[in-house]
Amino acid sequence: AQSVSQHNHHVIxxxxxxxxxxxxxxxxxxxxxxxxxxxxxxxxxxxxKYFSGDPLVKGIKGFEAEFIKSKFSFNLRKPSxxxxxxxxxxxxxxxxxxxGGSQGNLIFGKGTKLSVKP
Amino acid sequence: xxxxxQTPKFRVLKTGQSMTLLCAQDMNHEYMYWxxxxxxxxxxxxxxxxxxxxxxxxxxxxxxxxxRLKKQNFLLGLESAAPSQTSVYFCASAVSxxxxxxxxxxxxxxxx
Numbered sequence: 001a002q003s004v005s006q007h008n009h010h011v012i013x014x015x016x017x018x019x020x021x022x023x024x025x026x027x028x029x030x031x032x033x034x035x036x037x038x039x040x041x042x043x044x045x046x047x048x049k050y051f052s053g054d055p056l057v058k059g060i061k062g063f064e065a066e067f068i069k070s071k072f073s074f075n076l077r078k079p080s081x082x083x084x085x086x087x088x089x090x091x092x093x094x095x096x097x098x099x100g101g102s103q104g105n106l107i108f109g110k111g112t113k114l115s116v117k118p
Numbered sequence: 119x120x121x122x123x124q125t126p127k128f129r130v131l132k133t134g135q136s137m138t139l140l141c142a143q144d145m146n147h148e149y150m151y152w153x154x155x156x157x158x159x160x161x162x163x164x165x166x167x168x169x170x171x172x173x174x175x176x177x178x179x180x181x182x183x184x185x186r187l188k189k190q191n192f193l194l195g196l197e198s199a200a201p202s203q204t205s206v207y208f209c210a211s212a213v214s215x216x217x218x219x220x221x222x223x224x225x226x227x228x229x230x
Contacts, residue, residue, distance in 0.1 A: 006160075009158070036219075042223070043208060043222060043224055044161075044210075044219070044221045046219070049218055051216070090161065095215070106163075108153075108161040109160055110158060110160035
C-alpha cells in the first residue's frame with residue numbers, strides 16, 4: 001500500500017541548531033516528492049519539490065531536501081533554524097504516472113511539528 | 119490574487135444537520151481536492167476531481183459528497199453531520215496530477 005512516514009512527531013530545537021526531518025515513502029513506480037509547511041493558523045504552502053534530476057533540491061527559506069532512492073527517503077534539512085521556522089512540516093508523495101485519473105492525488109505524512117526556542 | 123477561496127471559514131453544526139462547503143479557484147486548474155486535517159493524522163483526502171464534471175473518492179469519503187459542475191468550483195457536502203466530522207477542511211487545486219497543490223485557508227467545522 002502507498003504510504004508516507006514521518007518518524008518525528010514533535011521536534012524542539014534552539015535557534016541556530018541544525019534541522020533534519022525524516023520522511024520515508026512506500027510507493028509503486030516512480031514518485032514525485034514534496035515538502036509542505038504550515039505556519040500556525042495558516043494553510044499549507046509548498047516548501048520544495050523533487051521530480052527528477054539532481055537529488056539534492058533547494059527550496060525557500062534556506063531549506064533543502066535529499067532524495068535517496070535506495071532508502072526510499074526524502075529528508076528535509078536546514079543548517080540553522082530560526083524562531084520563525086516554528087511550524088508543522090508535511091512530506092507528500094505522488095505518482096508520476098496517471099492511471100486514467102485514478103491516482104490523481106498526493107499522499108501526505110502525518111506531519112512533524114517543529115518548535116524553535118528563541 | 120485570490121488563488122483558492124473557501125467559504126465559510128467557521129461553522130458549527132448540530133448532529134444530523136447538513137451543509138455545503140464551497141471552494142473556488144481562479145487559476146484555471148484542472149485538479150481539485152478536499153482534505154480534512156485532524157491532530158496527529160495529517161491530511162487525509164476525502165474526494166478529488168480531475169476535471170469539470172468528474173469526481174473520485176479519496177481515503178475517507180464516507181459521509182461526504184462532492185460536485186464539480188464548473189471547473190472553478192468544487193463543493194463538499196455533508197449530508198447528515200456527525201461529531202466525527204469535526205475537523206479542519208482544506209480545499210486545494212493543482213494544474214495536473216503531479217503539480218504542487220495550492221491550498222485554501224481552511225474551514226473549521228465543529229459538530230456538536
